Amino acid sequence: MRRVYLDHSATTPIRPEVLEAMLPYLRERYGNPSSLHHWGQEAKKAVEQAREAVAALISARPEEIVFTSGGTEADNLAVIGAAYANAAKGRHIITSSIEHHAVLDSMQYLERQGFKVTFLPVTAEGLVQVDEVGAAITPETILISIMHANNEVGTVQPVALIGQLAKEKGIILHSDAVQSAGKIPVDVDELGVDLLTLSAHKIYGPKGVGALYVRKGTRLDPIFHGGAQERKRRPGTENTPGIVGFGRAAALAKQEMATEARRLAALRDRLLDGLIKRIPDLVITGHREKRLPNHASVCVKYVEGESLLLSLDLQGVAASSGSACTSGSLEPSHVLLAMGLPHEVAQGSLRLTLGRENKEADVDYVLEILPPIVERLRAMSPLRC
Amino acid sequence: MRRVYLDHSATTPIRPEVLEAMLPYLRERYGNPSSLHHWGQEAKKAVEQAREAVAALISARPEEIVFTSGGTEADNLAVIGAAYANAAKGRHIITSSIEHHAVLDSMQYLERQGFKVTFLPVTAEGLVQVDEVGAAITPETILISIMHANNEVGTVQPVALIGQLAKEKGIILHSDAVQSAGKIPVDVDELGVDLLTLSAHKIYGPKGVGALYVRKGTRLDPIFHGGAQERKRRPGTENTPGIVGFGRAAALAKQEMATEARRLAALRDRLLDGLIKRIPDLVITGHREKRLPNHASVCVKYVEGESLLLSLDLQGVAASSGSACTSGSLEPSHVLLAMGLPHEVAQGSLRLTLGRENKEADVDYVLEILPPIVERLRAMSPLRC
């Protein structure tokens, strides 16, 4: 069976060059970077080189990069760590209603701890409005967390404008750039962020590694306690092979970003245009221009997402309905509901996210098999009159 | 130069069989285990198989294993998670003064949050005394955390006896088994623990993966917030290759434990006996019998640890002075001080930890090169009269 992977927002394959870079650290270079001896120092050097590469991807300085076990940990460290470290200044936080659960659930945790959190609405295209951020700021506000690009609908937020606001008011700005980094330019100074989340497995690096950018001078409490690794911001023996892989993936992403983004955007438009042409009653979700180059997302009316996914899977196509980490859940996406879509339309959500290996033929294959699948499911649907 | 790695307590190389098992998941089987499609389900199956193998190593049930990013995270999750989840019952915790920093620093964090923590002393051999645990228990006690085997001196604690006490009183018992699991038998029921920490990179598995055993019914708050992975106890995209490697490492450790422990104990005794014979003014640290089979640790009087390590390193031998993660620190080991060693003796700490690849010749090499190194450094020392 022909297999087409169109779920790159959920995770990406490790690039061969990345695995290549990792292998020595999975084999003979196994030292603990904290050890003083040969093996340890060899590992430490590799970690520091990777730190430089990751920093370079977002125009940061190496010492501002804290390696974590992934995007989720980095989001938690940013949100909870900044909230606690700055609680003396105030206890109000601003975020959006379409954040990834790693931010959203951390915010809800903070609410239970007595912080006040404003969850900003978004437009029908999934955009946070800058003036609403401004209006939400109070003298108590210590942290703003607005994701750079949304994982479900691909919308890219006006983080740089929010950064100007935050700077004026001296408020810490965090942005979850897990989906955007490596795909579109991310420059911590241009965005004006103090904290920024990255995850390796979304940019053809290994799973289980991420990073938090922490601008020099930003007060942040750790969420783990233990050894002195990562300048005491994140204890635990470093995942050297993972970090090395992350570094290589970041370097390659930086190198190829511009050309690859152009290629993917053309594929994505071919896909979106094709879907619109072939499937009636389709809603494109997210902003048509301000979106990630590889991201196509739609709601197929009168049809439910899991049936759609399973049918696609039976024909070799990997897609998702909203985010991967909530795919076991029964509720429709909080993102789509926040964008004002009716419950039953949100249930028909389909996300097709392109990647390095996808070619036109893959897009055309989906365009060929999806319409009959939709037709078959719609014929069964009591919602279509 | 001949290279001899004698720092297996800091970290171990990944076994070839383990890397072999990981490779497909670093290559073509890259799905996100939360995804519903083919790639996702393939990854999920692998994670669940690994869960079974890790559970089997400690005679637990698979659903009682929570995968984490390492021992440090698992220790934090156990200590902080259990403290918060059970704070309504009381706010007193008992631990020892020789725990790993991941436990110790978590305890200090809890103290700042208003918990009361008793840090039990240890004997000169580094043993926690069971009757002192009993005496420390109050009606407010909600958690006891006593490590199974110490990482600096190798002493194995009477956890099973403490388990009986804890059970009688209905107190949650956590044990950090990062150093013992895979080397000596660890059976969660025999030990009577409710929470137990494991780390893959100490048993020839990959870095960046660990696990917390959570006995069914144990109340535990997560320390991360986000997706629904690991039954909501630990969100974040699973490190599939790492978890698969951990599973394979656990299975192999279980299989070979008995014979390997015998072999290592003989090597260790050859090393310890040889050191005593060849180097005067040497203090063996830890208990002579109740110790890990691969663990030799001494204090070399009148000499400072780093000089010793560096001199050994120049002759190809990797060793450590106390734990790896505090090797950058200036203070002598909290473990040795708790055992009553004078400050200047504790500074001469040397840990030699054996592993799978070590042979008699390696031990003999160390026995040959170490005495002259000590002699040279002692000749420089103002402490030797």
Add this chain to the structure above:
Amino acid sequence: MSYSDKVMDHFMNPRNVGEVENANGIGQVGNPLCGDVMRISVRIENDVIKDIKFKTFGCAAAIATSSMITEMVKGKALEEALRVSNRAVAQALDGLPAQKMHCSNLAAEALKKAIQDYLARHS
């Protein structure tokens, strides 16, 4: 999702899809947990289900259980049909994943509602 082969069969080749012509009982239910919707229409004659069809907007389990229940009760007396529990349907499908057990409620309830509708109309 690890569905049984039977579930996958009924999902891909559902039996009795559609609306019964001259239906004399219709039941439509929405699942409060997930928002999925199912409609069952029946033609009942002499207290026997002569014909039955379904339409479902929902997950694979919802579709498979709808299909299965229509097969199980077609030609059965009302009394017997009403005794078909959601568990029985799940069992007939060689089981459902734990988090999908609730889906089988949909089918059982839609059937019950359709029969009740018939009874209400004809009493």
Add this chain to the structure above:
Amino acid sequence: MSYSDKVMDHFMNPRNVGEVENANGIGQVGNPLCGDVMRISVRIENDVIKDIKFKTFGCAAAIATSSMITEMVKGKALEEALRVSNRAVAQALDGLPAQKMHCSNLAAEALKKAIQDYLARHS
């Protein structure tokens, strides 16, 4: 530890190890940060350091800085010797890792103490 080659050289081949016979000044200091100890003994004649030796219980940086400082001041006038700062010693060793800068204090202080000891004895 990433020590410079110079540090490693002075660590492995330290100059002027031992105790000066007929020393007329002795300085011993302990580093409050890490507990390491250094002793410098000097033979001073006509306000010039004729001979100097050290003994150090400490890290490689401590040993190397002791060795280096003895080389730097041997034969020097007291005044000049007292002007040798811990930074100068570190520099002469092609630098020290950040967390090891404090080690160089040991050497500078032990030297100062030895000279003070001499001055106290001879005034």
